Amino acid sequence: MIVFRYLSREVLLTLSAVSAVLLVIIMSGRFIKYLAQAASGALDPGSLFLIMGFRLPGFMQLILPLGLFLGILLAYGRLYLESEMTVLSATGMSQQRLLGLTMIPAAFVALIVAWLSLSLAPQGANQFQLLLNKQDALTEFDTLVPGRFQALSDGSRVTYTEELTNDRTNLSGVFISQKSLGQDAKDRSISVLVAETGHQEVRPDGSRWLILNNGYRYDGNPGLADYRAIKYDTYGVLLPKPDASDEVTDRDAIPTLDLIGNPEPRAIAELQWRISLPLLVFIVTLIAVPLSRVNPRQGRFLKLLPAILLYMGYLTILISARGALEKGKLSPTLGLWWVHALFLAIGLLLLYWEPLRLKLASRRSVKEMTRG
Known part of the structure; x- marks a missing residue:
């Protein structure tokens, strides 16, 4: 023993x-x-x-x-x-x-x-x-961190905000870069959105929108001189619907x-x-x-x-x-x-x-x- x-x-x-x-x-x-x-x-x-x-x-x-x-x-x-x-x-x-x-x-x-x-x-x-x-099931703004650039999993959009409220509904100093993923070089355009403030809005049909205020939108193709700039007071961005599954x-x-x-x-x-x-x-x-x-x-x-x-x-x-x-x-x-x-x-x-x-x-x- x-x-x-x-x-x-x-x-x-x-x-x-x-x-x-x-x-x-x-x-x-x-x-x-x-x-x-x-x-x-x-x-x-x-x-x-x-x-x-x-x-x-x-x-x-x-x-x-x-x-x-x-x-x-x-x-x-x-x-x-x-x-x-x-x-x-x-x-x-x-x-x-x-x-x-x-x-x-x-x-x-x-x-x-x-x-x-x-x-x-x-x-x-x-x-x-x-x-x-x-x-x-979370949207990109549910995991957004202020002061950090965040990309979607497919790389189609990059989002940045200087400040974000605790309830994650109001943003300030917003920057969004979104590009199309087309195979043709002419279809690979980039859109850049900048805005002073923004907030999330849920419509009755369940869709989520990001409403931007007082900003600019820039559209163009990389390597080409063809681009346009639009100033807006209010601009809506449809957020992708999350894939919720149990x-x-x-x-x-x-x-x-x-x-x-x-x-x-x-x-x-x-x-x-x-x-x-x-x-x-x-x-x-x-x-x-x-x-x-x-x-x-x-x-x-x-x-x-x-x-x-x-x-x-x-x-x-x-x-x-x-x-x-x-x-x-x-x-x-x-x-x-x-x-x-x-x-x-x-x-x-x-x-x-x-x-x-x-x-x-x-x-x-x-x-x-x-x-x-």
Whole structure:
């Protein structure tokens, strides 16, 4: 029991440290991406942290298996390097018993991963897509930031305002540049609107208009001297109608219960993927325990790179099989299970290779002695 607590503590502490580092790296990259979208007006800046919260379970379900894999390699590698594993081996600690003790904290991690992949991650993905649908329903002036040029997603219009009231209805110091997206060069005209003030107006038919006051409109083609300038007291600009939708189509956002019994290849692939993640925890544990065995003279990082490459190969083949299953190129019966069976065989080979090699070597030496 003392040995079990000691080994579990070493593995879980290393798992926590590695997972925290991986989470910070991944979350930072995603946050920068969403921050750039918010700066361009594609997302509401106030919803950035809410988006990251919804995406967190999806990140954790992939980080925890890798964190456990690296945690076993680093923790047990240190014990081998400091000859603690040698002492445990002298007291009867075999590789099989070490694996059995390691499978207990691995089962705890697998339960967390199963909860994330089967329940929490789909809920987070569902809320994330609903939030994006709400963002798509916003007009360009709902996300407009004073003092910053903001372009529409298709690049057809750029809008700027010096000041904007809190209710987002009244503007001052307005600049709008709008261009046509025709293929002919003669059709690629640009219209520039400047106005002292402006306000939004909703008509009875539901259409939104931007009413500009006291300004100028300039029309022309780039590279040509043909242009015109119009002074106006009041000018109306029709705002594009937002695409409001409450439909959730992302496969990651479909509840697990809705995937069970669904004959579509995409649903089958998604269900098998969610089941594969907790199963992945046990198989990488089987692979990590024999790979963590190092010679103190070789250093603890000797097998780290090959082990990471093996893990990445496992995950890459699993993702490729998932894509093939979605496209109907793989039988649902075969599905993703053959990948797990392949790496289960690799794990068993790694576990029993060293004892088998020593046994064969001892038999060979006995035969040589007999012959002598």
